[in-house]
Amino acid sequence: MPKAKDDKKIEAIFGATLKLVLKDGFSGLRMSDVAKEARIATGTLYIYFRDKHELINELYLSLKKKSIDSYVDPADMNLPIKKAFDTVWKKYFLNTLQNPEETAFIEQYYRSPFLKVKVKEEAYQLLTPIYQLLERGKKEQLIKHVDNDLLIAQISGPIAEIVRMHQAGGLRVNDSIMKDALQLAWDSVKK
Amino acid sequence: MPKAKDDKKIEAIFGATLKLVLKDGFSGLRMSDVAKEARIATGTLYIYFRDKHELINELYLSLKKKSIDSYVDPADMNLPIKKAFDTVWKKYFLNTLQNPEETAFIEQYYRSPFLKVKVKEEAYQLLTPIYQLLERGKKEQLIKHVDNDLLIAQISGPIAEIVRMHQAGGLRVNDSIMKDALQLAWDSVKK
């Protein structure tokens, strides 16, 4: 047998791609730079990924799955509504804050010529438990009877914006800011 | 005298650039395609803009100014707080909804290697009246005493997200959705 493909190499390639996207944006992503950053030869990239499109789509899927895993825990969904809301909100906030590269990558992916609708929809399936939680909140008269996507937008939108400001250096996030942000979010969706 | 530079041509170039960015994302923007879309020769582009960087930065500035002009009207700032909030919110919402290309362009600009910090800061100066309005709301005990940027994030974040969903086809915006969204936003920031 020959030497086997290395899983750690895939991680290195993903990591390198992420780092470069954060630094220079999506438009500046070069395969040769990815290879150099991952400490492999350019040609090796093409052993692991057919081409740039496949690399980018695979990375998107990997990031999206990891991200959703970090804040969608089926166990949380049975907590009392407010408790569940706080828990998921905090996990989502911290994940977004601590993985800004992933968020930046995902945002840019949506606007890029690399996006494959099927790949995107595959990832969104994983959000079902969140929608179910909102439905339960409405039944228990704790959450406003408005469109679920509107509620989602109201919760995720500000978090994205806050993290963007934090990254740009305009707003320094700390416990106090986080507490305020959670309060604003809950006041918004609560009945 | 020779034939004069054509202002309409600049508009055509800006329009073409916007359209292509909306279609293929920032990474896919090609100068030759911009020229074709604007129905001019490639070389003509370089009479109006030194290079791709200048084209993109000039377009950003033009879009940002037009956008801010559409929702920051000094006259609105003297209305009673809730009235001013509703007015500015609606203008901002409609502007974002009706000019998704501009929003898409601006978002991608921030993550691109084309961004010039000075150009970005120049545009942000124009938001001062909004911050002043929030300060007055706090003094009058109508708006929560939390960080202004947090309030801004809470208002602009969901709008960006809603329009993104609308564009992607997931959420259809209508008067009822808009009314709900405004209510959610106000409940969030009101004292």
Added chain:
DNA sequence: AATTTAAATGAATATTTGTTCATTTAAAAG
């Protein structure tokens, strides 16, 4: 130890794409 197989290499190649420039066109002035 010899052999086999696939990973790994990175220089070479192919392609894409930003920019230039010799030439043409059209508007205004004399």
Added chain:
DNA sequence: CTTTTAAATGAACAAATATTCATTTAAATT
């Protein structure tokens, strides 16, 4: 009507960058 001037053209050029491939390397099997 001729001359002048700058816009407009688009093929040619230059640079950047994705991909390939002949060759080497290392792991596993015999």
